[in-house]
Each structure stands twice: as structure tokens, then as C-alpha cells.
Amino acid sequence: MNTQQHLLAILDDVLSLEGRAKDFTVDTALLGAIPELDSMAVVSLITALEEQFGFVVDDDEIDGATFATVGALLDFVNGKLAA
Amino acid sequence: MAAAAPPTPSSTPFFLDDGAGGQRLCVHYPAVLAAAAAPRGQILLLPPFAEEMNKSRRMIALAARAFAAAGVEVLTIDLLGCGDSSGDFGDAAWTRWSDDVRLAVGWLDARALPGTDGAKPPLWLWGLRAGALLAPAAFDLALDRPLHLLLWQPVTAGKLQLQQFMRLRVAADLIGGQAKGAVQAMRDQLARGEPVEIAGYLLAPALAEGLESAQLKPSPRVRRVAWLELSPREDATLTPAATMAVEAWTAQGAEVRAAVCQGPSFWAATEIEEAPRLIEASLAALTADADFATRPVEAVSA
Numbered sequence: 507m508n509t510q511q512h513l514l515a516i517l518d519d520v521l522s523l524e525g526r527a528k529d530f531t532v533d534t535a536l537l538g539a540i541p542e543l544d545s546m547a548v549v550s551l552i553t554a555l556e557e558q559f560g561f562v563v564d565d566d567e568i569d570g571a572t573f574a575t576v577g578a579l580l581d582f583v584n585g586k587l588a589a
Numbered sequence: 590m591a592a593a594a595p596p597t598p599s600s601t602p603f604f605l606d607d608g609a610g611g612q613r614l615c616v617h618y619p620a621v622l623a624a625a626a627a628p629r630g631q632i633l634l635l636p637p638f639a640e641e642m643n644k645s646r647r648m649i650a651l652a653a654r655a656f657a658a659a660g661v662e663v664l665t666i667d668l669l670g671c672g673d674s675s676g677d678f679g680d681a682a683w684t685r686w687s688d689d690v691r692l693a694v695g696w697l698d699a700r701a702l703p704g705t706d707g708a709k710p711p712l713w714l715w716g717l718r719a720g721a722l723l724a725p726a727a728f729d730l731a732l733d734r735p736l737h738l739l740l741w742q743p744v745t746a747g748k749l750q751l752q753q754f755m756r757l758r759v760a761a762d763l764i765g766g767q768a769k770g771a772v773q774a775m776r777d778q779l780a781r782g783e784p785v786e787i788a789g790y791l792l793a794p795a796l797a798e799g800l801e802s803a804q805l806k807p808s809p810r811v812r813r814v815a816w817l818e819l820s821p822r823e824d825a826t827l828t829p830a831a832t833m834a835v836e837a838w839t840a841q842g843a844e845v846r847a848a849v850c851q852g853p854s855f856w857a858a859t860e861i862e863e864a865p866r867l868i869e870a871s872l873a874a875l876t877a878d879a880d881f882a883t884r885p886v887e888a889v890s891a
Binding site: 507515516518519520521522537538542544545546547548549550552553554557558560565568569570573 | 640753756757759760761763764771772788820821822828829853854857858859860862
């Protein structure tokens, strides 16, 4: 499973999308476009990313743009993994 | 001759009286036992924090019925200020929650019937997420019986749970496009002795402080630890933090069984979700005999 597939699996799990995340591309819009992504879901998502990828997110590192699209979130995860 | 259908586990809600501290809503699931059989043990739920409890209620009820059907007596409790217990969330303090745990343990222990060997069966503490941090409240009680832990995706450092909870405000600000710095503002407010409101929960300084310093560390009082985690992946392995904790408990002398079950993070999911494999793995741990620790780490999947 590559990072993008892993990320989509986490999105599917946290947002209870029942497999719909499989069809997401890097251009798929997230924040504001997916109603399931409310504040509780954003927190669950950050936590799941930390636990599954093994990095720590500082609250200053994230803003709305981080969650704008799948691609933006993937860039963030890849950046954390490379750090 | 057709076998009689097994009796269905029943559940009875009741209020456990805490004197001046009010009442705690509990649900009791008596063990379903064949005639003259001795109960396998008792188990007390240590609930997860804030909204995680609401998301978990269905899984807790499903698991409690399954445990009772397997001969384990179950008690679940809403802590002070939670669910239908007395008080508002803003009244809750970590020390009061620890008192609630001791109150519930006392209720169960007073009901415990001796097994065939004349000794009381084990008492399990069932810690879900941050509930695991409340287990130490029972470690120094004088109970003449083994104490075991069933841990579901346990939080072992309250600091992390508090950080995640405070992030709800960060996330709300982030969605609303507001400026950063919400966490520091909340910390300043708590430090001044004022409560902060997060996602509809009023967090009092006494709860924040207690949670932040709470930790679950290996204790010689605990004989068995069943450490169960969930992952959406079938081939998942224990997180590095869990692996270290399992090693530490083993070094302390506890028998440890650890597993990763495939299933959703139901305490955090958007919808109410079920993780049946987690219940299966829990049942296997609760009903294990001397072979408890012989399958140390395993993946439970389809």
C-alpha cells in the first residue's frame, strides 16, 4: 500500500465513507466539499495520521489549506514523512 | 432432542448512589450461567472521554451483552457529569472520576460469588481509550482477587487526550478560517482557573489538570493485560508505542496478550460503527485459561 492508498484508507475509515474514498484523486476537494469533514472529523483525521504514519503534528503546522484537497493533504503527509 | 436456546443476556439500568455526590447511571448485565456454573469473572467499563463515549455506546452495549453471555458479569457506568449521571460536565474533576471507579468496583466486588475453588473470580477493568487512564484508581484497593485489564485502543498518557480534545477548537477555527493560537489561549484560560468550552463540553481546570497528568503505567497489581487495537487495514501491526508498552507490562511480570483487530475507529467515526472482531478478540481474552499469553501478538482479520 503506497502513501496515497494508505491516506485514502484512513479518510474512508475516519469519515465513514464506505469505500467511496477509493475513487478519490489528488484533485478531490475535501474541506467544505465533504459534509462528513466537520471539526470532530478533522481532529480524528489528524490523530489517525499521527498514529498510522508515526509522526507528530504541531497545531501551528496546519491550516484550512492543508485539508483543501486530497493532493494538499498528501503533500503534507509526504512532507512530514520526509522530515 | 433440540438443545434449548441459550438464555438471552438481560441488562438493568440503575442509579448507584454516591451520597452527597449524587447518583451515577449504571447498567448491570448479569452473567448468563448454566445451572450451578460459577461466573468466570466480573468486568467494569472505564469509559472514554467526552464525545468518544457517545460514539462508543453501541459498541459497549454489544460487547457487554456478549461478555455476559459468556459468563462474565458486566457493569457500565456514566461518570460524574456524563450521560444521565448527576452533575454537568463542567462539574467533573479527575479525582471525582477516580472516586466513581472505586465506587463501582466496590459495588461489583460486594456481589462477587466465589468460584468452584472457593476464591473470587478475577475482576477485569475494561478501559476504552482514555478510560484506561482511570484503571490506576483501583490498583490500591484491597481486593482479595486477581485484577486484569482489557484495554481497547488505550490512551496511556492523558496529555495526548487533552491535546486531541483541545484540537476540536483548533479544527473549528480552521474550518471557520480564523487565526491560529486557540490552544495557547485555552491553556492560558485554564491556568487562570477558568473553564473552557470545547465542542459543547465545559472543561473545568480540575478535569484538565488531572487528565493531563494521568498515566497508565505497568503495575505489579495487574496479572493479565489484554491490549487490543483497531486498524482499518488487515495486515496492521501494533503501533510502536503499544509495542513498547506491551514489553514494559511483560517486564513487570504481567501476562500480556496483544492484538490488532481489523475494524473502524468507532469512538471517532462520523457514523455509529461496529467492530465485531474487537468483541471476538475480547471474548477470547476474557475466557482464556492458562494459555492467555501464549499467543502474544496477532492480527485479527477476516
